[in-house]
Amino acid sequence: MIKRIFSCITIFVCLGVQEQSAYGWGVWGHNKINRGAILALPKEMGMFFYNHADFITEESVAPDIRKYTMNDKSEFPRHYIDLENYHYDGPGMMPKTRDEAIAKFGKDSVDKFGTLPWTIEEMEAKLTAAMKAKNKAEILFIAANLAHYIGDAHMPLHTTENHDGQLTGQKGIHALWESQLPEQFGKNYSFFGEARYIDNIDAETWRCVDSSHTLISALLYNDRKLRKDKPAEKLYKLGPNGQPEKNKYGQATHSLEYAHVYHELLNGMVENQLKAAISMTASYWYTAWVNAGKPDLSDLDPKYLTDRNKKFYQEDMGYWKKGKITGYKVINEY
Numbered sequence: 001m002i003k004r005i006f007s008c009i010t011i012f013v014c015l016g017v018q019e020q021s022a023y024g025w026g027v028w029g030h031n032k033i034n035r036g037a038i039l040a041l042p043k044e045m046g047m048f049f050y051n052h053a054d055f056i057t058e059e060s061v062a063p064d065i066r067k068y069t070m071n072d073k074s075e076f077p078r079h080y081i082d083l084e085n086y087h088y089d090g091p092g093m094m095p096k097t098r099d100e101a102i103a104k105f106g107k108d109s110v111d112k113f114g115t116l117p118w119t120i121e122e123m124e125a126k127l128t129a130a131m132k133a134k135n136k137a138e139i140l141f142i143a144a145n146l147a148h149y150i151g152d153a154h155m156p157l158h159t160t161e162n163h164d165g166q167l168t169g170q171k172g173i174h175a176l177w178e179s180q181l182p183e184q185f186g187k188n189y190s191f192f193g194e195a196r197y198i199d200n201i202d203a204e205t206w207r208c209v210d211s212s213h214t215l216i217s218a219l220l221y222n223d224r225k226l227r228k229d230k231p232a233e234k235l236y237k238l239g240p241n242g243q244p245e246k247n248k249y250g251q252a253t254h255s256l257e258y259a260h261v262y263h264e265l266l267n268g269m270v271e272n273q274l275k276a277a278i279s280m281t282a283s284y285w286y287t288a289w290v291n292a293g294k295p296d297l298s299d300l301d302p303k304y305l306t307d308r309n310k311k312f313y314q315e316d317m318g319y320w321k322k323g324k325i326t327g328y329k330v331i332n333e334y
């Protein structure tokens with residue numbers, strides 16, 4: 001069941017993520033995060049998640065689909081937090097919950113500045129409740145969606161109002177960093193990690209957001225340094241008419257050479273952030289399960305399904321131990 005492509009769902013996903021590249025990891029990154037997290041789980045709960053690996057992987061971009069295809073306005077602020085607008089001065093100074101933030105800054109401002117860390121914490125609480133109730137549909141839906149938000153929290157530009165370098169003359173940097181670079185160079189990444197129990201979800205969530213935020217200066221600085229005095233033919237991939245080629249979001253696509261040098265200058269940043277997102281996702285799923293009293297999830301699926309998938313699970317775990325995520329294909333955006 002694992003080794004197939006869901007063509008109709010893929011088409012739906014592709015329709016759904018138009019413009020998405022400027023707002024989250026691309027399909028490639030979100031798919032890797034969700035699928036990798038399944039393999040990073042301990043076996044006692046990993047097999048249940050593995051039985052539903054295709055759903056969890058495809059659902060990785062569902063929150064972005066809600067934003068664009070469904071035009072669900074309430075969805076937008078969940079994907080980012082513009083820390084500057086909250087006068088950010090370290091995690092300890094920030095409101096503990098979305099309600100506290102609304103009381104302090106007002107609902108309109110909070111909707112505008114973003115709610116990503118509070119969304120992650122709310123989803124973790126919901127996942128714990130779903131695990132306690134052993135509600136299969138809710139466990140899978142919430143786990144997959146929580147993974148999306150954790151993924152977004154590892155994209156540094158999701159923690160700043162300068163989300164596409166628009167304030168520093170670097171428009172297009174978002175899609176370059178999150179979609180083009182991992183698609184072009186990700187086959188050499190190593191993703192291995194293991195879930196661990198998180199004592200303090202609030203502290204860990206803010207640690208992650210804070211650490212993403214500190215990467216922004218290097219992310220922008222290296223692009224600025226490279227762009228300097230660079231003629232368009234070096235910066236962008238040129239089409240037959242001599243003009244920069246556009247990606248499907250209408251943005252100029254960077255040249256392979258530019259992407260390569262920028263990727264080198266980032267010194268493993270994209271790989272590290274993807275890897276950290278995978279480990280954190282698995283850890284949040286695992287922590288919800290432990291806090292729910294370690295319910296036995298094996299009886300939520302028919303035995304024949306688990307028996308059938310065991311062989312594939314072993315195979316994929318073999319690759320995972322070498323840092324590789326196998327078992328699905330996505331249509332690249334670049």
Ligand SMILES: [Zn+2]
Binds near residue numbers: 024063079148152
């Ligand atoms: Zn997103």
